[in-house]
Amino acid sequence: MSAYPSLAPFVAKRPWLRSFLKPVANWYANAAGYRQLGLRADDLITEECEDTLKALKRLSPQEAYDRVYRIRRAMQCSVSHQLLPQEQWTKAEEDVPYLVPLIEQIKAEAKEKEDLDALTIVKNH
Structure with a gap:
């Protein structure tokens, strides 16, 4: 489970869908405004x-x-009430996840620990 729901795996398996949605995704990210402030998407994850x-x-x-x-x-x-100069905006290729992979790793570790803690050992006589 990730920090936020994602259709990325579904889209990544379908190249035609990825090529169709990429311009829409870039438009949406630019419309969201965080790139004009120099932020990356993972900067928006609450602490x-x-x-x-x-x-x-x-x-x-x-x-x-x-x-x-x-x-x-x-x-x-x-x-x-100002935006950064355009040359300082976050470019699409710079807006890569850096925090989500760590969050997913932590959740996987917690699940593994939970599974190991729930493990019962049965002795055969």
Whole structure:
């Protein structure tokens, strides 16, 4: 289970659907406005969930710094009611998941631990 629902696996298996939806997806991401503030999609994941907090702790120091920088810069843009200059917008190829894979890994680890804790050992005599 991911941090948010996704049809990506379904679309990825169908090249014709992927080529059809890619322009729509790019339009939607641009219309959402976060790229004009220099943010990436994973920057929008709220930090209220325990799994997200654990994932943030697993980020490299540089990635953690970059995330905080992007969020603070976006907050400053929001306060001043301005967008970044276009050359500073997040490009589609830069908007790759960096936090979702860690969240999925943490959830998989928790599920594995839960499965192991529920394991019962039966002795054969």
